[in-house]
Amino acid sequence: MFALINPDHSPCQYIANPALLGRPVWVKRDDLLHPVVSGNKYRKLKYPLMSLAQTRSTTTPTLVTMGGLWSNHLHATAYAAQACGYHSAGIVRAHAGMNSAMLDDCRATGMQLHLVDRENYRQCREVPGYWQQLVTAPQPFWLPEGGSDPAALHGVAELIAELDFIPDVIMVACGTAATLAGLLAGLQGRSRVVGVAVFKNAHYLHAEIACLLQQAGYPAYQNYDLLLDFDHGGYAKVPRELAQFCQVFSEQSGVPVEPVYTGKVFYALRALVGSGYFQPEEKIMVLHTGGLQGMRGQH
Ligand SMILES: Cc1ncc(COP(=O)(O)O)c(C=O)c1O
Known part of the structure; x- marks a missing residue:
């Protein structure tokens, strides 16, 4: 399609950060796949563009x-x-x-x-x-x-095969939830995906996930949780607390996050760690879906 910075796979970074109450997590750095087509963008565009390339015109x-x-x-x-x-x-x-x-x-x-x-x-x-x-x-x-074409799921699913180990939990931001559905497709029923909805009142995503899985030819996987309480007031709303969290987390961990997508995921992760949502032995991975260019809209 076009050259990637990390053509084989994106790195997976281990962090143990005070901003996450010391809970160690792995971060799949898809934000490093490409400077513009980063994160889930590359994964989601790959198969639709490959099918277009095969049409003769x-x-x-x-x-x-x-x-x-x-x-x-x-x-x-x-x-x-x-x-x-x-x-x-x-x-x-x-x-x-x-x-x-x-x-x-x-x-x-x-x-x-x-x-x-x-x-x-x-x-x-x-x-x-x-x-x-x-x-x-x-x-x-x-x-x-x-x-969020059904074919987008195939590209997201591929990232599971890049991992050295299958984590117990993968956390991801959800807009249309195609990325979450793609992770379910790649995991084939293993582990648990925890999606953080970035839009308000995003209950409809359950139906979207079922529909995308079906249209892309996968079973109706149910091994996910959809968190609807971390939208921070709605899409692209950035209350001061979220902005501060993202700034501190980015500085301390060296993993840059923006507050519209992945920042909300780490914020939710901290809250879940604090509330005992995870078992102590569970290995948690966060998918960094990129989108850092959008930070320019926050100033
Ligand atoms: C940076 C980033 N992360 C996450 C998402 C959410 O992805 P999805 O729409 O597949 O749920 C988007 C939107 O596509 C995005 O731009």
């Missing part, structure tokens, strides 16, 4: 997708499209005139941006094919929000 394809002003997925897709020699178009939830450093990056890699209001954005999310009313391109290839 004389027309250059256009990757079409959607996201917010600081979307890691839009950012990664714009880069991946350019690296693969494709066009790209992004449907962005924003008012005319709004901008961000992330959108500037997308434009710089040639992505055509279509700024739409909340209602049109919601329709793109909920009505299959609605995006075609907003974007026309000769050979469009649609990637759902967050890159």
Whole structure:
């Protein structure tokens, strides 16, 4: 697809940090896979892009997708499209005139941006094919929000085979929960995945996980917990306590985290350790899903 910084696999780092009450954990550093297409972005794009590469056409394809002003997925897709020699178009939830450093990056890699209001954005999310009313391109290839295509699960599942040992627990941030579903697919019923929902009232993710597993051809794995109490007020809300935690944790551990995704996971981990949620002998791993470019939106 394109060159990775760590082409074989991402490193797995052991940390025992006071910010986690001294509980040792392993961190699967997918944030180090690539400077732009980092974390779960690379994992989720891999198989959809491989299937596109196999289609024979004389027309250059256009990757079409959607996201917010600081979307890691839009950012990664714009880069991946350019690296693969494709066009790209992004449907962005924003008012005319709004901008961000992330959108500037997308434009710089040639992505055509279509700024739409909340209602049109919601329709793109909920009505299959609605995006075609907003974007026309000769050979469009649609990637759902967050890159959460069923084929995305295969790429995430592969990371399990990279591990030297199978941990008892893997923790991960959940937006669409495709990454969590991919981990379940790779674990094939082993261990327990603990997902931290970053959106408010994300009960609907249980149905999403079941649907993604089924569509991707995996059994209906149930070996997961979905934590709904660590959204900190909702998507991209960063109360002072969370911001401070992320700063202290990043400094002490040397593992950089942002407060929208992986910062919430480590925050939840600390709370769970404090409440006795884990057995003392359980080996815990956190999947670092990247997204550090989004920190630019926090200042
Ligand atoms: C950095 C980061 N971590 C985690 C997630 C959540 O992944 P998923 O939508 O697969 O649950 C996202 C969104 O895709 C993300 O950008």
